[in-house]
Amino acid sequence: MSILIFAENRNGKFPRHVPELVTYGRQLADQFRVQAIVLAPGRMDHPELAALGKYGAHRVLSVPDQSLDVMDNRMYSDVILEIAGEEDAEILLFAYSNAGKALAPLVAAHLQAAYVSAITGLPAGTDPFVVRKKVFSGKVFTDIFVKTRKKVFTLAPHSLEASEHYDPVTPEIRHVKVHENRNVTERMEIKSQEGKLLLTEADIVISGGRGMQHPDNFKLLEELAALLGGATACTRPVSDEGWRPAEEHAGQTGKIIAPDLYFAFGISGAIQHLAGVSSSKVIAAVNTDPEAPIFEVADYGIVGDALDILPKMIEEIKRRKHV
Amino acid sequence: MEIIILMSVVPDTSVKIKLTADGLPDMKEIPWIINPWDELALTRALELKEDPGNTVNKVTLLHVGPSTHGQVLRKAMAMGADEAVRIEATPRDSYETAYHIVAFLQERAFDLVLAGIESSDYNGAAVGGLVAGMLDIPSVSAVTGIQTEGDKLHVVRETDGGRETLRMPLPLLAVVQKGIAKEPRMPSMRGLMMARKKNIHVIEPGAVDSLTEYARFELPPPKPPCHMVDATNPGELLELLENESKVIHLS
Ligand SMILES: Cc1cc2nc3c(=O)[nH]c(=O)nc-3n(C[C@H](O)[C@H](O)[C@H](O)COP(=O)(O)OP(=O)(O)OC[C@H]3O[C@@H](n4cnc5c(N)ncnc54)[C@H](O)[C@@H]3O)c2cc1C
Ligand SMILES: Nc1ncnc2c1ncn2[C@@H]1O[C@H](COP(=O)(O)O)[C@@H](O)[C@H]1O
Numbered sequence: 001m002s003i004l005i006f007a008e009n010r011n012g013k014f015p016r017h018v019p020e021l022v023t024y025g026r027q028l029a030d031q032f033r034v035q036a037i038v039l040a041p042g043r044m045d046h047p048e049l050a051a052l053g054k055y056g057a058h059r060v061l062s063v064p065d066q067s068l069d070v071m072d073n074r075m076y077s078d079v080i081l082e083i084a085g086e087e088d089a090e091i092l093l094f095a096y097s098n099a100g101k102a103l104a105p106l107v108a109a110h111l112q113a114a115y116v117s118a119i120t121g122l123p124a125g126t127d128p129f130v131v132r133k134k135v136f137s138g139k140v141f142t143d144i145f146v147k148t149r150k151k152v153f154t155l156a157p158h159s160l161e162a163s164e165h166y167d168p169v170t171p172e173i174r175h176v177k178v179h180e181n182r183n184v185t186e187r188m189e190i191k192s193q194e195g196k197l198l199l200t201e202a203d204i205v206i207s208g209g210r211g212m213q214h215p216d217n218f219k220l221l222e223e224l225a226a227l228l229g230g231a232t233a234c235t236r237p238v239s240d241e242g243w244r245p246a247e248e249h250a251g252q253t254g255k256i257i258a259p260d261l262y263f264a265f266g267i268s269g270a271i272q273h274l275a276g277v278s279s280s281k282v283i284a285a286v287n288t289d290p291e292a293p294i295f296e297v298a299d300y301g302i303v304g305d306a307l308d309i310l311p312k313m314i315e316e317i318k319r320r321k322h323v
Numbered sequence: 324m325e326i327i328i329l330m331s332v333v334p335d336t337s338v339k340i341k342l343t344a345d346g347l348p349d350m351k352e353i354p355w356i357i358n359p360w361d362e363l364a365l366t367r368a369l370e371l372k373e374d375p376g377n378t379v380n381k382v383t384l385l386h387v388g389p390s391t392h393g394q395v396l397r398k399a400m401a402m403g404a405d406e407a408v409r410i411e412a413t414p415r416d417s418y419e420t421a422y423h424i425v426a427f428l429q430e431r432a433f434d435l436v437l438a439g440i441e442s443s444d445y446n447g448a449a450v451g452g453l454v455a456g457m458l459d460i461p462s463v464s465a466v467t468g469i470q471t472e473g474d475k476l477h478v479v480r481e482t483d484g485g486r487e488t489l490r491m492p493l494p495l496l497a498v499v500q501k502g503i504a505k506e507p508r509m510p511s512m513r514g515l516m517m518a519r520k521k522n523i524h525v526i527e528p529g530a531v532d533s534l535t536e537y538a539r540f541e542l543p544p545p546k547p548p549c550h551m552v553d554a555t556n557p558g559e560l561l562e563l564l565e566n567e568s569k570v571i572h573l574s
Contacts, residue, residue, distance in 0.1 A: 108452075108453065136446075139340050185463065271339075272337070296546070299550060
């Protein structure tokens with residue numbers, strides 16, 4: 001048997017969750033004394049592929065077929081199933097990303113494997129096999145028995161730290177016998193946010209709510225984010241009002257993020273907003289209302305006016321950084 | 324064109340969940356709602372049906388759940404769905420839910436199936452993909468926009484680094500998320516009256532065994548109180564973030 005790790009391709013590069021996923025896959029593989037095998041679809045540079053060995057991949061299988069440039073769910077799942085069959089994969093791992101969430105359940109259905117999404121760590125036991133996840137949008141933890149021999153999981157972001165303990169490996173090139181008529185997805189247009197730090201990838205997120213008062217005031221958040229090397233986010237009313245772009249809306253119905261620092265300015269901390277940010281390592285909040293629920297989940301807080309505190313903070317950072 | 328909405332019924336998202344003495348989520352006296360993404364999916368389906376340029380002629384709700392969910396199903400009917408089907412089962416995992424849905428869809432003509440990205444209670448993010456996989460039909464996920472173009476669809480898909488517009492044939496299963504419709508539609512007075520007369524078809528389920536089982540539940544440990552810093556000294560907060568929790572680097 002083996003463990004198969006799906007490593008998605010973002011414009012020829014691996015997104016930041018791939019090293020985490022490979023680190024996780026290797027630790028799981030060690031528990032069963034089997035190989036951790038990476039499947040990397042699409043065209044990708046050799047060194048980028050080889051580097052996954054450092055995170056513990058025993059083997060890296062690259063499938064550089066042009067027909068994989070656009071993700072067709074069924075064709076991708078065919079490719080994964082074919083390789084999973086050849087490699088006798090018993091556990092298949094995906095990221096909790098848009099692509100991972102699209103493909104993992106499809107693959108599970110074909111394998112008649114149990115599927116659990118957003119597991120948060122190594123299994124609590126392997127006989128019986130028990131995994132952990134959060135339910136009720138982060139408000140409750142649960143342990144789940146997985147009853148089938150084959151298993152498919154997506155891994156919640158930041159479940160563990162990526163670590164480089166091993167040597168690079170030589171990638172193997174595979175080609176798949178793709179049945180073209182399985183591919184029905186025709187791409188007409190593509191808009192990428194290249195060059196911009198993605199909210200879901202940022203270590204530091206500076207976020208604003210209705211308490212920021214006016215769209216212009218978000219310039220202060222952008223400035224703070226730039227100084228700290230972070231991305232900006234917002235609450236749903238802020239994006240609904242058009243103060244900020246929809247991609248920045250965090251929460252249950254928006255993006256689910258888990259940065260090292262989530263810095264909330266003028267955000268009340270509604271339960272639906274917290275559902276998207278409560279896995280952050282550290283939460284800091286500035287709010288004029290000492291009773292705001294955000295302070296119940298925050299590690300650090302200031303009761304005060306964001307519009308007064310932000311310029312002072314920016315000044316202080318500039319002084320410390322000598323800019 | 325016929326659209327089928329897979330609809331999940333969930334506890335109101337603003338409710339604080341407690342555990343019972345047996346360690347199970349306490350569902351007593353909890354208000355139930357339409358899963359937020361499914362409500363948006365239904366809203367979009369109804370918009371398409373009402374648009375004169377479109378060819379959608381029927382919107383059907385499909386729910387797997389006990390009769391106590393009937394009330395929520397009626398509310399969804401009142402938004403304007405033509406028909407509702409409830410499969411009389413209390414699924415123990417997403418596989419069981421998908422199994423019942425697939426059994427129904429195998430016997431029934433459809434063009435487009437819409438599922439939400441996840442149910443806001445157990446956050447399975449599973450049923451849509453499982454159904455597409457089990458039926459082996461084309462699917463697309465992370466969908467934030469749908470338009471019809473003759474017998475094809477234009478679909479906007481969020482990717483992890485942007486968005487794409489795709490052209491896809493029917494039949495199709497689309498897993499939708501926020502953005503698919505602006506605001507959930509409110510049921511109208513007329514809708515409420517009509518819904519009372521409309522029939523909910525109840526179907527007996529086949530036998531199936533779950534692939535997973537909840538072993539136990541646990542509330543997260545209480546968080547230590549928030550460390551408050553005086554508003555006159557924002558620099559101290561930066562200090563703490565840099566030296567105590569080490570999440571920012573200023574030098
Ligand atoms: C089904 C459903 C799903 C939802 N999903 C989401 C979601 O995904 N994401 C989301 O964010 N919301 C979501 N919501 C909405 C959510 O319930 C809240 O309404 C929203 O998060 C509140 O946004 P806010 O904190 O910006 O605004 P408010 O709640 O209005 O809070 C503003 C805060 O700013 C403070 N303030 C005012 N002036 C200042 C100042 N000068 N300086 C500092 N602080 C100040 C106030 O004290 C207040 O606490 C959802 C709601 C529902 C029903
Ligand atoms: N009991 C159910 N009946 C019908 N559809 C469901 C049910 N549970 C989940 N779904 C659909 O599957 C989507 C994802 O839910 P889940 O996999 O439970 O997180 C939901 O948004 C619904 O569209």
